[in-house]
Amino acid sequence: MSAMHNPTMPAHVPAMALELRDVRKSFGKSEIIRGANLGIAKGERCAVIGPNGAGKSTLFNLISGRFPLSSGEIRLNGGVISGKKPYQINRLGLSRSFQISNLFVNLSVYENLRCAVLWSLGYKYSFWHQLGKLRDAHERAEQVLEQIGLQRQRHVPAGVLTYAEQRALEIGITIAGGADVILLDEPTAGMSRSESDAAVELIRKVTVGKTLLMVEHDMGVVFGLADKIAVLVYGEVIACDTPQRIRGNAEVQSAYLGTEQETEYA
Numbered sequence: 706m707s708a709m710h711n712p713t714m715p716a717h718v719p720a721m722a723l724e725l726r727d728v729r730k731s732f733g734k735s736e737i738i739r740g741a742n743l744g745i746a747k748g749e750r751c752a753v754i755g756p757n758g759a760g761k762s763t764l765f766n767l768i769s770g771r772f773p774l775s776s777g778e779i780r781l782n783g784g785v786i787s788g789k790k791p792y793q794i795n796r797l798g799l800s801r802s803f804q805i806s807n808l809f810v811n812l813s814v815y816e817n818l819r820c821a822v823l824w825s826l827g828y829k830y831s832f833w834h835q836l837g838k839l840r841d842a843h844e845r846a847e848q849v850l851e852q853i854g855l856q857r858q859r860h861v862p863a864g865v866l867t868y869a870e871q872r873a874l875e876i877g878i879t880i881a882g883g884a885d886v887i888l889l890d891e892p893t894a895g896m897s898r899s900e901s902d903a904a905v906e907l908i909r910k911v912t913v914g915k916t917l918l919m920v921e922h923d924m925g926v927v928f929g930l931a932d933k934i935a936v937l938v939y940g941e942v943i944a945c946d947t948p949q950r951i952r953g954n955a956e957v958q959s960a961y962l963g964t965e966q967e968t969e970y971a
């Protein structure tokens with residue numbers, strides 16, 4: 706039983722938004738995730754870092770239900786989600802972005818957001834002709850439009866936006882359904898320093914009161930945004946701690962940080 710459901714647990718034990726317990730994933734004979742354990746408290750912002758090929762994207766695909774686990778368990782807000790379909794996990798309150806663009810390029814910014822809201826509300830395609838009447842979806846899309854600062858581009862097809870604007874729209878789509886656990890996969894990849902600074906501010910703003918798990922290679926972003934950093938090496942979480950403690954962790958230094966170019970934060 707998880708901490709949040711156990712009345713005998715002391716009050717200081719934080720309620721977990723997301724828990725991975727001995728999660729394993731093999732592709733054929735290769736075990737890629739090798740007994741990963743991770744706990745993210747409600748309201749925490751956690752960054753997963755690790756060398757290329759460590760299994761970060763695979764871990765995201767397991768959490769969001771895209772891949773089935775080989776063994777282990779994943780819990781969202783105390784309830785088991787491993788074994789469920791991605792749309793079921795989404796409706797239980799977890800939403801993820803993709804490294805590869807997930808936008809409808811011919812639809813406007815506003816329409817992309819409205820589709821995301823409707824999808825997470827569970828509307829079927831047959832209802833789409835009634836879109837104009839769906840005031841709740843309209844209001845939510847307007848709210849997100851404002852949050853991501855793309856009001857002026859509301860009628861612009863998503864495919865015409867700048868790269869940084871497209872990434873902001875993807876973040877908007879990810880949060881549009883009101884999920885309380887947000888997974889972002891390399892949200893600042895390919896951005897200039899100033900674009901990525903703006904993205905950090907946006908992510909900070911839209912995740913207030915939510916739980917964030919992100920995969921990120923840019924150490925400036927990681928150390929600027931994360932309350933906690935999980936280090937994944939060869940499919941295992943070798944450390945999960947505050948940025949300050951991770952920075953001073955000798956095992957992390959030798960396994961990852963010390964060998965990377967991206968150590969400018971030090």
Ligand SMILES: Nc1ncnc2c1ncn2[C@@H]1O[C@H](COP(=O)(O)OP(=O)(O)OP(=O)(O)O)[C@@H](O)[C@H]1O
Nearest residue numbers: 732733737755756757758759760761762763764920
């Ligand atoms: N569907 C799949 N079938 C077989 N092998 C896979 C599959 N998906 C990922 N892998 C393998 O799993 C390993 C981990 O890949 P993954 O993309 O999860 O790493 P990563 O830490 O996200 O890497 P990067 O930082 O480069 O994005 C790699 O060796 C990859 O080839």
